[in-house]
Amino acid sequence: MPLASESIGAVQSVRTPSSWRDRLIAIRDRLLASHAFQRFAARFPLTRPIARRKAKTLFDLCTGFVHSQVLLACVQLKLFEHLQDAPATIDDLTERLDLPRASTERLLQAACSLGLLSRRGGGRFGLGELGAAFLGNPGLDAMVEHHAHFYKDLQDPVALLRGEQSETALSRYWPYSGTDNKADFNDEAVADYSHLMAATQPMIASHILDAYPVRNHSCLMDIGGGEGAFLEAVAARAPDLNLRLFDLPIVVERAKRRFDMNGLAHRLVVDGGDFYKDPIPTGADLISLVRIVHDHDDDEALHLLKAVRAALPPGGVLLLAEPMAETPGAEAMGAAYFGFYFLAMGRGRARRVDELLAMLRSAGFASAEPLPTQIPLLVSVIKATVN
Ligand SMILES: C[S@@+](CC[C@H](N)C(=O)[O-])C[C@H]1O[C@@H](n2cnc3c(N)ncnc32)[C@H](O)[C@@H]1O
Numbered sequence: 001m002p003l004a005s006e007s008i009g010a011v012q013s014v015r016t017p018s019s020w021r022d023r024l025i026a027i028r029d030r031l032l033a034s035h036a037f038q039r040f041a042a043r044f045p046l047t048r049p050i051a052r053r054k055a056k057t058l059f060d061l062c063t064g065f066v067h068s069q070v071l072l073a074c075v076q077l078k079l080f081e082h083l084q085d086a087p088a089t090i091d092d093l094t095e096r097l098d099l100p101r102a103s104t105e106r107l108l109q110a111a112c113s114l115g116l117l118s119r120r121g122g123g124r125f126g127l128g129e130l131g132a133a134f135l136g137n138p139g140l141d142a143m144v145e146h147h148a149h150f151y152k153d154l155q156d157p158v159a160l161l162r163g164e165q166s167e168t169a170l171s172r173y174w175p176y177s178g179t180d181n182k183a184d185f186n187d188e189a190v191a192d193y194s195h196l197m198a199a200t201q202p203m204i205a206s207h208i209l210d211a212y213p214v215r216n217h218s219c220l221m222d223i224g225g226g227e228g229a230f231l232e233a234v235a236a237r238a239p240d241l242n243l244r245l246f247d248l249p250i251v252v253e254r255a256k257r258r259f260d261m262n263g264l265a266h267r268l269v270v271d272g273g274d275f276y277k278d279p280i281p282t283g284a285d286l287i288s289l290v291r292i293v294h295d296h297d298d299d300e301a302l303h304l305l306k307a308v309r310a311a312l313p314p315g316g317v318l319l320l321a322e323p324m325a326e327t328p329g330a331e332a333m334g335a336a337y338f339g340f341y342f343l344a345m346g347r348g349r350a351r352r353v354d355e356l357l358a359m360l361r362s363a364g365f366a367s368a369e370p371l372p373t374q375i376p377l378l379v380s381v382i383k384a385t386v387n
Pocket residue numbers: 176182197198201223224225226227229230246247248251273274275276289290291292295
């Protein structure tokens with residue numbers, strides 16, 4: 001039967017190493033999988049450091065979920081805040097954390113081993129380099145806490161991959177990812193994700209604003225701008241820039257309240273709507289999409305980019321800012337973290353720079369180019385121009 005033999009042939013050709021590179025890699029893989037070679041590499045002085053490093057990487061992968069939960073315990077107990085001003089003893093922390101003494105000791109030891117805390121003289125514990133950096137990034141605590149939802153969805157990763165979970169925790173957390181009736185949301189439905197986005201915005205806003213001088217424009221409209229945390233950072237950088245925010249009607253109410261509270265209400269015009277159903281208002285010569293495009297599947301994302309292109313005047317600019325896939329040095333962030341995150345959320349994907357550039361061209365932008373950012377793991381930026 002020709003069909004059967006063709007398909008068997010196809011399978012064989014996939015399995016048979018087809019190039020020198022494949023053959024060399026196959027030899028390497030056989031060596032690495034061999035217990036005898038592993039024992040040799042661990043004993044031989046020249047390979048021992050490599051063997052130890054690889055063993056650590058592999059075991060960090062196996063145990064990483066525990067490390068994340070140790071961090072969650074530190075966040076929930078506000079351990080870093082307790083040590084912000086001065087190191088403390090176990091007894092002191094036992095009282096402040098309201099834990100049994102043995103549990104305090106266990107947590108402190110775990111946090112030290114992960115670089116979150118460090119041992120100080122006199123049996124005291126203080127911040128470690130990572131704990132101090134964590135405190136310096138307000139919003140990371142909100143991010144770690146919201147991972148409790150993601151963690152539930154990851155309990156059975158194969159079921160997640162097979163699409164066997166009827167409703168995921170992350171799709172409930174981001175209700176706009178799964179419904180067409182976004183106009184019906186009440187404040188409770190959007191409060192948690194809006195708070196998370198506002199809390200984590202300071203980690204990225206300055207990188208975006210360092211990458212592109214927004215003050216050369218007259219009006220910036222932030223689409224999907226949430227509570228307005230990005231525009232708040234813009235307001236400080238560009239005192240003469242007019243600011244507009246487009247988001248779901250219930251979300252722009254939150255932005256209005258925020259700008260009222262911080263005395264910036266006179267700087268902001270809000271437009272409530274659904275960017276799939278309602279036209280995007282015209283009038284801005286600069287539009288930003290910050291952490292928006294990756295939330296959506298390809299057809300929807302292209303629709304949005306076309307609508308943005310149509311709303312911009314000649315000479316107008318779009319800034320597209322979000323973490324992107326295959327960012328050198330941050331490959332696991334795009335492929336592993338966001339790969340599974342968007343799967344659990346129910347839509348969207350992290351895209352490579354070249355994929356976004358192609359989408360922007362399809363959407364009608366005359367040119368598009370990536371702009372360098374300081375920490376691309378957190379955010380990359382593309383500038384697209386109308387002509
Ligand atoms: C991931 S959040 C990003 C918020 C903000 N840009 C930031 O980076 O902090 C996505 C935002 O898009 C808004 N959004 C989602 N779908 C929308 C739609 N169809 N129309 C208008 N806004 C939408 C959400 O309400 C939310 O504020």
